[in-house]
Amino acid sequence: MELSSAPLHKGQLPWRGLLLAASLLIYWSSPTTAQVSVEPVPPHVAEGANVLLLVHNLPETLRVFFWYKGETVDDRKEIARFLMSNNIKKPGPACSGRERIYRNGSLLFQNVTLKDAGAYMLYMKKKNFDIRKAFVQFHVYPRLPKPKITSKNFYAREGSPEALMCEPETENTSYLWRRNGQSLSEGDRLKLSEDNRTLTLLSVVRNDTGAYECETRNPVSTSRSDPFTLNITYGPDVPIISPSNTYFRSRTNLSLSCQAASSPAMFYWYFNGKILSKVKELFILNITTKNSGSYSCLVYNYVFGIMKTTVKNITVLEPVTTPSIQIRNTTVKELGSVFLTCFSRDTGISIHWLFTGQKLGLTDRMKLSLNNSTLSIDPVRKEDSGKYQCEVSNPVSSERSDPIQLDIIASPTTVQVTVEAVLSHVAEVKNILLRVHNLPDTAQVFFWYKGKTLVKGNEIARFLESKRTNKTRPAYSTREKIHHSGSLLFRIVT
Structure with missing residues (x-):
């Protein structure tokens, strides 16, 4: 003893x-x-x-x-x-x-x-x-042995129940559960057995993935299991191919990424229906127009035997060449007409016109051909003078022509403007008309003065062609009337 x-x-x-x-x-x-x-x-x-x-x-x-x-x-x-x-x-x-x-x-x-x-x-x-x-x-x-978490299934299927068991079973032992270091207790989707040794996820979701641990306790010892990674099987969701653009420039590199939520997942790339690669990221060096076509990403979940596919049509384009402007004459008389043509060797392009480096704002005197290649101005006016360019573009590049300077010169006056006093001698309190001959059609505004000099105080009235209205000025006596033809009527002369 x-x-x-x-x-x-x-x-x-x-x-x-x-x-x-x-x-x-x-x-x-x-x-x-x-x-x-x-x-x-x-x-x-x-x-x-x-x-x-x-x-x-x-x-x-x-x-x-x-x-x-x-x-x-x-x-x-x-x-x-x-x-x-x-x-x-x-x-x-x-x-x-x-x-x-x-x-x-x-x-x-x-x-x-x-x-x-x-x-x-x-x-x-x-x-x-x-x-x-x-x-x-x-x-x-007993001094508790190190516990171990076991599961009947290697994969836990999303939406299905999954049970985790803490082994071994020992008497007078308490069982505690943790996920990613946080304590777990019964909830909407979690259920514990009567002795807490079995943790059941009633409906597994993909966020349940993590490191699970079980801990055993009795009055004399505590022991914790190694982390158990719960592999959750889900998907695949419909894959997304990035980037989103569908046009690519030739002689560059093509990089396509296929993203899809799936566990596990296998990725396949197809080009025009033929398998191209078994990778998630597709990379092709120095592409040409021959690489244009239909690209498909297929995601395969081999546990469920489910696959999802997304198709992307890609066009590889050559960069556009520099266009040129063709014009018969760069110096045009006012009131004449002019035609500017944008010449390009490229097809499938868009054409835009620029004036003095800015986008051309069309007036009612300007017209574009159906494909925008020809710009016509009829009639031309002085304000149409300046530098013209055309720009051609496709989805991957753009080029501008060299600027063309268009000069508009005023047309010579072939007919002299004259004024005739109808009745050169008139009695007092009678009327007299100062009639204008050969008034230019392009006149925007005209003025009447008393005297032979442009003195502000001597201006009788003016006529604005754009508004078809006249305005009285300081020398107006209320007895004068100005006509859009240029003539001036005096009533009740003194």
Whole structure:
């Protein structure tokens, strides 16, 4: 009945401390009326550790005391007895060699096993043959092994239930669950078994992917599993091909990316119906117009046997060449007409016209041909003078012609403008008309003055051709009337 010399485990109560507590009680006297009690120290014992059944208030008048496993006097279950008169210790049939009995009544268990757990009885006989009993029990808990998470399925299918189990199953053990370091509890889509050992995801979604851990606990130890990665199978969604543009310039590199939410996923590229590559990112060097066509990205989920495809039509274009402007004469008389033609060797292009470097604003005197290649101006006016360019473009490039300078010169006046006074001699209070002959059609405004100089105070009236209105001026007497033909009528002359 000697103590074991085996090294102590982590968390084990040192047996020397238990011996000290027991030896101190040998010399402690308690009132004879106090109740005998037994306390396990510690109350929860790890397998392989020591536990002391510490006796309080042991009577001084004892002849002998016995320790039994169980709660009855059974010779086969006697562990040990202590004869007080001569300090003799005797092991019983139930002694395993790991127990040590003390004069103060206490019993030390070394290197306890799960079988040691249970109830024990201290049986005491006094000198007057009076009998007393005290009972105690303690629990022995295994040191928990490292748990492991298991699942029946290698892949968890989106929308289906999935159960994770924490192994092994041990008695008197609590189970806790974590995902990505955060504690999990029952919710709308999570259910725990009665003992918390099984975590069920009632309807798996792709966001449930993560590192799952289970932790086991009992009163003497804690252990946590390695992270378990839950592989969730979903998709594929309809793939998206990027970039979004469909026109590419020749002699550049073509890079296409296929994106689709799917787990697992295999990617295939097809060109005009023929397989091209088994990659997610397609890259073609130095493309030409021969690379124009239909590109398809196919995403295949081989677990479900489901595939989704997206098609993209791509056109590879040559860059446009520099156009030129053809014109018969760059110097045109006012009121004449002019035709400018944009010449380009390219096809499938757009044509735009520019005037002095800016987009040309068409007037009612300008017309464009059906494909915008010819610009006509009829009649031309002085304000049409300036630099003209045409710009050709396709979806990948654009070029401008060299500017053409168009000069508009005024037409010579072939007929002299004259004014005739109808009735050169007129009686006072009569009317007289100053009639104008050969007024130019292009006249925008004309003025009448009294006298032969342009003196502001002598202006009678003016006529604005654009608004077909006349305006009176300082020398107006209310008796004058100006006509759009240029003539001036005087009424009631003085």
